[in-house]
Amino acid sequence: MVIARVLVGAALPLAFVGPGFGSVDFGSTAPPSPVPHITYVNSVGMPDTERYAGEVIGGLSGIDYDPARDRYVVISDNRGEQGPVRLYTLALPIEGGAASGPVFDGMTVLRDADGNPYAPGASDTESVRWNPGTGGYLYASEGAARAGVGGFIREASADGAFLRDLPLPEAYRPVLGADGVIVSGIRDNLGFESMTVSPNGAVVSAMTENALAQDGPAANSQGPTPARLLRLDRAGGAAVGEWQYPADAVPTGAIPEATGVSEILAVDDRSYLVLERTMIPGSGFTGKLYLAGIDGGGDGRMSKQLVFDFADVMQDSDCVEGITWGPALPDGSRSLVVATDNNFGRAGKTTFHLLAVDAAP
Template structure:
């Protein structure tokens, strides 16, 4: 391909559309509240009226269902392996009523949604601890799971028990559930209790590693806390938000590679907010090198949940890697509302798992979500699986930050057409005007303010 010195003539219009906003995306310092949070649906490159995200189907597995001879329920994480077409679902019931375990499932699709009304079991596995034995009752709180590259193992996260001083963790397991290793945990996350048992620093009880994802190349592990660390500020409440930490680590050695602040907003549902309402980030899923989807959960009661999916990015956010405590002046990750179950007419229940599924017949990307039924303890009817369709051309499979300098600006546009695979933002195997339009739409999705 020729080496152009800038946008070709027939691309100038598309480039100009994005440059007005995107030229200011290199962000400087500024208060954490300066990053935008947009609650209107994101619009993609085509500018049409097709919904960005649609709910296609929901199936529910009743409380008390037994698969492969073990109870099925309490599911807190899910992941899809495109090579085998299988899903792995993690039970988060703290090794009760059965040992901490995972289920391998099949959920075939047809033109209307799920092709089955109950997942097809393909095996279950008990997770082992470092001693090779099943994990004892109440010593672990499994929350998220991902296949290792090639389906040759599993990465899973546990919250630990901050009230007892037990730290959260990310562990790698063999396909049979056997323990392989545990990634090192940065000191800031370790729960520290005062003499009276009051938390001094580290993760809060039941607000630790709820979200886990891998980079698309499998080289990085990314975790997200459900709420703020003790030293970073108060926990989220019905009236106020919080600041979660997104941590990027090398999968091979656990070395911290980056850390960013995710702004967890307060509940914004219409009408009065009941006392005791809680909000937290319950899952994260990688979109490309810089962008993620985050599930935010508003719990009004044991069966009344508000579930929203946000599109967020580390582009322009302050890297707080290694900071023992946040100062409050960090620029947080901007985010845009992608889907709200309140608009779908379906009660989502307690959604805790999110994964990409297979590509749909119309070219849309599928998202599969799963809820935690808490073994029916709070009146949940069962484990819900939701199938969403994401419009083609909405999300870039490679970051618009083409040159990986932490901002999106005209330098990325100049490099896009000659950057090879990195410039193929829409993933169609070539770099052309469609990618320039997608690059331009990024600025409309994240209308960053000018830095100080």
Template structure:
């Protein structure tokens, strides 16, 4: 696909207008809008604002009323308790960062069903959203397929106490074959990487990073991968829809690289977050890691309009029409280093009416490997 800066959906009137259009009309109208990079903040390594090391920032959500953010760490209760942070980013009137680090105002320990902090490696938080009209949050866990630990979508109070689980269909649960290795369900570390609420707040939409084991392969240089988009009714918790989102293939055939710690790095690609922009339209981040080169990060517009519903389908058969998508923004066009981008949220509206998007990058607690906690601001004009 040609790499170019295209358009995003901006103001509520335009969102409503696009919602009434066909997929082709929506895509055409997007060409009149532009997404540009404003600024990047690289947070100093080694911060620990509330004791545990800061890192693993994998999901972020903005509250326009308080002009604050909630972010989740993907620490598997190893360097500290599974946790989220409340913070401000201090954007200036032009959307640029006015400080060199967020102001962290609170850390919340996420609690398991027994009311206690999650045990070590008992959870893998990846995405977080505030519940519309509530102080509650919804967050996802990828589980741990290697240990047959199921992924989940979970609602909690502002203090981290479990409110409810949303029942994930059985075909997402890792199932072992005769040798003990998983043969179906989510792949290890490639499960629920993203979550968003529909614009009207009635649905929770979760996204897997790569395909389920029974659905096909992970992304390679030869082929993409079929992520699943799973939708719950926010009130009842019932699954109401399920679709396929096709992640692009890895951008090239890259050799493995062994880093300074002896870890073997392989090229990969996956969908790391989803954000609602209209009734059936979303933004999806696709992030690729290229050994020796860094990260490739794009934002795609996509829609469920025209896609095949696969609700309850245990295994895809290849005849499904995935969600149509279109490239909106590519970091390669900016010259900025995106690093390991895993989260996206709408940010504040600037004084001139420009909408912003705020992205976060996960350092994997690996500053020695050149990864850092970062935040990016994009303008939507």
């Protein structure tokens, strides 16, 4: 599958204008280093009919790994319409240097600020991370912008109980005009698809899937969409910086609504792996991993450099939506696990891709 690429190092013909940003063009900065060398190892899948605790396992949109327990947590983007809003724990054994089938061993129902399971349509959970040192979770929701419901980044206990929300800047709150069109804030289904925690646990970073309404156009074929990266102090919740990230233009024949940033993963305090995915009807899904870095001055722009393209190793990657560092592989390389969203049988399959990561010399 052929997908248009953003040319790193070239000036891009779009300005980014948003509250607190001023006008910043899409010129590139030096990529972060070292640039990782990423190779494909194998993939394992599971049927759409598989259940755990009576609920169909599907819509897996975020994944994170706990090395102390050798367990993963995955979150479903079910909006409370296919059972409760929930996350799962599982093992993903690596045998002979390759991943074998997932073994699910726990399910947690997430609860709202009133202590109740989420009402249908009240959330759109897309990303999850173990909350460092607490035994609980951090998770992100896109909200329901058309209904005026904003996204959130939320902390939960190990049993799924609400603990607190990290405060978000006003710019992310969806505002609808008189005609019902979103005039500022997160667009519907294009909000906080991705979230990660810095290696030292001090900073929570989240990125919108596409541009906020006031920042520029959503994904289209004419050029990149300026997604926003938001960094928050994990302890106090204060915003500590925002950057723009030029998510790829929509490739020829692809679905705009399925194109954008689906996850980020902290590499170090200044660098991220950014997962972008799209869908081309008749061909399926594909995804790309970029290494992206923030500048040293605060609000501004991010660099990006392509480091892995699923189209180079398979025609259809399924709907890649979650990424996490995994355990060390037998050859000493670091593993990277990518989880896919089967959209509850509507598009794609539930798959776990195993990649190997080595830093370039």
